[in-house]
Amino acid sequence: MSNDVLLNLDQNNQTAVVTLNRPDKRNAISLKLIEQLDQIIDQLHRDEQTKLVIITGSSPAFCAGGDLNDFHGDIGQEEAHHLLKKMQQVLWKITTLPIPTIAWMNGLARGGGMELASACDFRFVNEMSNYGFTQGQLAISTGWGGGTLLYERIHPQEAYYWLVTADVRSAEQLKEIGFAQGIFSSEQLELNHPLIEPYTNRSYEQLKHWKDQWLKAQDLQRLKKRMDEEVEACSHMWVGQEHKDAVANFFKRNEK
Numbered sequence: 001m002s003n004d005v006l007l008n009l010d011q012n013n014q015t016a017v018v019t020l021n022r023p024d025k026r027n028a029i030s031l032k033l034i035e036q037l038d039q040i041i042d043q044l045h046r047d048e049q050t051k052l053v054i055i056t057g058s059s060p061a062f063c064a065g066g067d068l069n070d071f072h073g074d075i076g077q078e079e080a081h082h083l084l085k086k087m088q089q090v091l092w093k094i095t096t097l098p099i100p101t102i103a104w105m106n107g108l109a110r111g112g113g114m115e116l117a118s119a120c121d122f123r124f125v126n127e128m129s130n131y132g133f134t135q136g137q138l139a140i141s142t143g144w145g146g147g148t149l150l151y152e153r154i155h156p157q158e159a160y161y162w163l164v165t166a167d168v169r170s171a172e173q174l175k176e177i178g179f180a181q182g183i184f185s186s187e188q189l190e191l192n193h194p195l196i197e198p199y200t201n202r203s204y205e206q207l208k209h210w211k212d213q214w215l216k217a218q219d220l221q222r223l224k225k226r227m228d229e230e231v232e233a234c235s236h237m238w239v240g241q242e243h244k245d246a247v248a249n250f251f252k253r254n255e256k
């Protein structure tokens with residue numbers, strides 16, 4: 001079975017690097033990838049040695065969102081809800097990991113790729129890449145709970161505006177609105193990168209404590225409820241003709 005998600009630990013088993021590994025498909029999140037990611041995140045929840053999780057993508061992309069072949073438009077609302085829910089559950093597990101999480105956004109991200117990044121505690125972006133919550137262009141909303149998480153990451157007015165415009169923004173713009181904490185220029189992730197070192201230099205105890213504070217500062221019960229509502233709303237838009245047409249147009253544009 002191909003490994004659509006890779007897990008690498010540093011020599012002390014303290015930093016886990018989780019890599020989405022479907023570069024030919026711009027690391028689009030298929031159902032198979034969700035299953036593998038889910039297992040890895042479960043493993044990290046149980047792990048008592050790892051102090052930091054970094055999620056990244058195999059070059060050239062970070063993540064092109066949900067795999068539109070698997071999450072195709074031609075399904076009923078209940079089936080759409082069932083499929084969207086699977087990834088929402090993974091995003092929830094990432095959000096509630098007891099140690100800090102970083103999205104190292106090595107390349108472009110669209111749609112659900114941005115939702116995945118929003119589930120992490122910190123985001124670092126590549127100066128050469130661009131990023132967008134483009135679901136609006138596909139006649140849907142965010143569908144994994146990542147739109148809800150966006151409201152927690154940046155100013156709500158800015159989150160609302162970004163979701164409606166569904167525009168693609170530069171690394172610089174992401175830093176300006178506070179979505180990204182830093183910008184890097186190299187494509188390769190190095191654990192001694194100055195943006196990563198502040199984390200690797202801290203102890204397990206420190207990082208776990210700060211994450212605990214971060215989680216307690218949020219109303220998790222309400223957050224989960226809002227994420228559930230997002231999945232429900234998106235599943236209804238999913239079956240609309242406008243969405244089916246938008247997905248068909250994407251594949252038509254990409255026909256070789």
Ligand SMILES: CC[C@@H](C(=O)O)C(=O)SCCNC(=O)CCNC(=O)[C@H](O)C(C)(C)COP(=O)(O)OP(=O)(O)OC[C@H]1O[C@@H](n2cnc3c(N)ncnc32)[C@H](O)[C@@H]1OP(=O)(O)O
Pocket residue numbers: 024025026028064065066067068069071108110111112113115134135138141142143144250254
């Ligand atoms: C389902 C959940 C929902 C959510 O809740 O948020 C979503 O995520 S909806 C999906 C949102 N994502 C998109 O709309 C992105 C669609 N992709 C693109 O716009 C472009 O592919 C790109 C990401 C900007 C990359 O462009 P480029 O570098 O020019 O590559 P190609 O377009 O040639 O793509 C290469 C290859 O990858 C396949 N691909 C890309 N994205 C997806 C995707 N989301 N689902 C399935 N497949 C995808 C693309 O079809 C190409 O495949 P081949 O033709 O076989 O080479």
